[in-house]
Amino acid sequence: MKILHISDLHFPKKLSLFSLRGKAIVGYLSYRLRRKSKHPLVLIAAMVNAISKLEYDALIISGDLTNVSHPGEFENAKEILKPLLTDKTFLIPGNHDRYQKRAIGPSPLFEKTFGEWIGTSLDPNSYIRSKKIGGKLFIGWDSNFAVPRITANGYVAPEIIEKTTSSVKEPYILVCHHPLWNPKTEIESRGHRMLNRSEVVNKLKANPPELYLHGHTHTNWIKLPGPKAPFAIVNSASSTRLSDRSHECGFHMIEIGKSTSYRRFIYSEDKFIETNPIFYEESEGVI
Numbered sequence: 333m334k335i336l337h338i339s340d341l342h343f344p345k346k347l348s349l350f351s352l353r354g355k356a357i358v359g360y361l362s363y364r365l366r367r368k369s370k371h372p373l374v375l376i377a378a379m380v381n382a383i384s385k386l387e388y389d390a391l392i393i394s395g396d397l398t399n400v401s402h403p404g405e406f407e408n409a410k411e412i413l414k415p416l417l418t419d420k421t422f423l424i425p426g427n428h429d430r431y432q433k434r435a436i437g438p439s440p441l442f443e444k445t446f447g448e449w450i451g452t453s454l455d456p457n458s459y460i461r462s463k464k465i466g467g468k469l470f471i472g473w474d475s476n477f478a479v480p481r482i483t484a485n486g487y488v489a490p491e492i493i494e495k496t497t498s499s500v501k502e503p504y505i506l507v508c509h510h511p512l513w514n515p516k517t518e519i520e521s522r523g524h525r526m527l528n529r530s531e532v533v534n535k536l537k538a539n540p541p542e543l544y545l546h547g548h549t550h551t552n553w554i555k556l557p558g559p560k561a562p563f564a565i566v567n568s569a570s571s572t573r574l575s576d577r578s579h580e581c582g583f584h585m586i587e588i589g590k591s592t593s594y595r596r597f598i599y600s601e602d603k604f605i606e607t608n609p610i611f612y613e614e615s616e617g618v619i
């Protein structure tokens with residue numbers, strides 16, 4: 333089973349300020365000033381091209397397809413991803429896809445746009461979605477919530493963790509936007525972290541996933557299984573952001589067989605090339 337994992341695509345889309353409300357105005361202006369140039373169209377085209385040439389069984393996208401959850405951004409994301417949206421694809425939302433209350437509402441924009449590729453719901457009262465791809469079970473969580481202030485925190489309710497660990501009866505791969513572990517050199521700030529990450533890790537021990545796939549922190553790493561989290565934690569964000577001193581643009585191909593192997597692809601001179609993955613032991617970071 334070959335799993336291709338990309339994340340934090342943050343597709344650029346020009347929006348009219350008149351179409352924005354509340355914190356989306358500030359969020360959009362800050363994105364135009366600080367982040368727009370970091371996600372150039374040439375890189376996005378190179379990523380879609382690189383993925384189309386790779387052989388894989390499942391394509392996982394762990395959220396942040398948009399910037400301020402504007403309807404126009406969702407349509408744009410779907411249009412760009414069109415060649416990659418198949419029965420092999422499984423997506424979950426990131427905090428930028430739940431940025432405003434109006435994106436959630438009774439008919440959430442993420443579900444409305446990507447409903448075909450988000451799996452089926454395991455629980456009517458919470459976001460636990462599952463999809464079988466090539467015989468492998470993928471479970472998706474939504475760790476995001478829209479608040480009036482600009483924060484990027486995540487949270488997964490204990491009931492969601494318990495429901496997942498008690499109802500899933502076969503090996504599974506868990507996909508969720510926020511990291512559960514960070515290297516000591518890249519600690520998450522107070523407004524950018526999964527608030528109850530140690531609770532999530534502890535409760536998952538009842539029935540741990542084979543892998544935890546996430547994004548949110550825009551750089552790549554793999555935390556190997558350890559005593560606290562007995563599963564690998566893979567960060568493939570951001571797959572469309574130009575690399576700089578503290579962010580590396582890339583994505584992973586994970587092959588699960590008798591053992592698990594990892595390949596990493598990074599953007600270099602207008603194309604994606606293969607390079608060494610970045611591995612950490614659990615003790616080299618914190619939950």
Ligand SMILES: [Fe+2]
Pocket residue numbers: 340342396426428548549550569
């Ligand atoms: Fe992101």
Ligand SMILES: [Fe+2]
Pocket residue numbers: 396426427428484509547548549
């Ligand atoms: Fe994020």
